[in-house]
């Protein structure tokens with residue numbers, strides 16, 4: 001899949017990554033793959049990771065708000081930080 005990430009703190013933003021897919025992969029999983037293989041400094045918030053309980057992973061996915069731990073990662077996806085919250089770093093915002 002192709003993942004484009006807009007990072008609030010990075011003047012080089014956005015960056016696009018080709019991420020190998022696996023069954024059941026979510027956008028949060030894809031971002032972790034990017035952190036592991038390209039840039040460990042990429043900031044993304046999460047706690048429960050797929051339990052859809054903490055709601056810390058909210059981002060804009062292809063222009064719509066979503067909890068990225070529940071969005072399947074397939075095809076082409078663009079992720080941005082929520083626009084209506086103060087930005088902390090990259091995809092992390094004040095909750």
Ligand code: FES
Pocket residue numbers: 045046047048049050051052053054055056057058067068069070
């Ligand atoms: S990581 Fe908790 S809702 Fe997504």
